[in-house]
Amino acid sequence: MRVLTALKESESAPGVILMVAALAALIVANSSLGEGYHSLLEFHAAGLSIEEWINDGLMALFFLTVGLEVKREFAVGQLNSWSLRVLPGLAAAGGVIVPALIYVAFNARSAEGLHGWAIPTATDIAFALGVLALAGPRVPLSLKVLLTAIAVIDDLIAVVIIAFFYTAHIEMLYLGLAGLVTLVLILLNALGVVKLTPYLLLGVVLWWLVLKSGVHATLAGVVLALTIPLQGKKVSQQESPLEKLEHGLGPWVGFLVIPVFGFANAGVSLAGLDGAMLTQPVVLGVAVALFVGKQLGIFVTIRACALFGIAPRPEGANWLQVYALAVLCGIGFTMSLFVNLLAFEHPELQEHARLGVFIGSLLSGLLGWGLLRFFSRASATDS
Template structure:
């Protein structure tokens, strides 16, 4: 029963993420137009407006609510997908997992080293190396769906598995590198909340009246613990059951993904992008971009480091017999997919905010946006050329 549901679940995931990629680009474009228009002050005023009670440090700016609150939903869905892939999906066996895991590691280390080397000595370089690590799965799958209709389906599976591992590494970096002043009491509350969530999953409790309050408590506790609040979403996603019981049509992870993923793709991530992608692209900003070594490191990391890291590691793993090449996938297909790996968007924008102060983060975000656009165009061109050469 489980294997029979996987193709439909995978297809649903692709469709939702493809739609999400389109909405994500539209939100980022709206942010850029808004910030570079005469109404720029209204954008800043809205982003910096404070909402919420002072209790439990919940009085946050709109931009922070989008970053810490809405992205927690996105990371919850990522956690669900990661758990499914690890237990019953493309990462559940060694034969399936080796290539995308190695490719993801190569695709994380190479751009990080390039960014670190180029930006060495610049203010904030100690953490800015993390910015070009992540691949935006919604954006990348959106491009692949639009122009890669003739590429083998194994390419989509490889890209999805690669992005899942990529997300896991990015999550680990956020949890370790960007945690500060860990507070034991809130962390203990979060741990108890996660334990209650796990117990409820074990007892097959299904009512949202239990899970929603527990999720809110865990998120607030993590927010106040010094660990980045999005980690709460990942933790709960990983604790959700993915195997079906006898007579059960869909496991809880599948039900939750079906309900929440469209909200994440259509609302949570685009709203975050709206408030994260608002950077000035006037002549002065572009001149700063050209002379900023961290921005240059980000651009080289995404446009050069990502494809080289992913493709080079994959090629070595295949040629040395460590992993098998996905069925029907030629080397040029793999290269085109690896170029799409250079599309860093959602998590890269988040890491820019976490790594740098506001002024430097704006320059880094501009580099992310321009590099992601470049990677999407190069990847699309490679896919189109491949399609034309097909017999």
């Protein structure tokens, strides 16, 4: 029990477990078990393949936690005022726009390749915070706060991108019914209903309707999260319904959902890996956009905000540490792999994008950790 409690309270544990799951997928996919690995993912049960149950079903829980975190942070957390939203908001925007432009530059001649422009725009909060925690106590708390805020806004932008750019065909009947269920959820909130059971039952119905509508089913998790009460007239316990659900789901998502997703989607075959594959536009576009684009867009934005008096540098941090934070935002594993599934239908392009995500995320993680671990001892007053 002590081990489980320690794991649950560890900031780095979810990221480390995700790394282990991804490594395990790579090993299995490139071993004699590779054929069985892919066959298992393609096995159908109750109308969906195992891979679809993971990506459309389990990941809805991930997006539910994302929505809960976004609502809490904007209402009562680190983003509860415009002054607190300015720096992470602008930094997140820079960290989306610059990687997207870099990716487009590499794939401008390929209409199909251009569909992947959003793959390198996301930050994996579990991985990034895990690496930040591994860097040791020398990392200022302000950096963790800023990284979390940037990642939360990053996730919000990713949700908007998925909703508007990766929904091809819409069944209006099912979408309309999903809208009615959403109105009922909003009404429950307005009436002060604080029991989670009716919200969760309607959430399952909402997920099924969104799945049938053609909009990606995981977005139902975000919609449900935004209707969960953060405060209620009849709430007598210390935790609000939202906080109770977030704390209850957190360990399951961090230690089960995300690792299972990573294991199911990180199985890249390296059998045909050669120099030619590494120069493919999608591979280069994703890798360079994550490793160079993320750090460039975020660090330059933060530096400009400080230079022009828009927002100060994070308290207690020097510019090298801020740069290291920007580098860590290039770890785009979970959300990048998820967007990859929506962007490309061709298995070869998906493989190329996965390889690019691995390369860009690995380089970002190693450089960010190295900077924080070995080269961030300078005074926080450095200019």
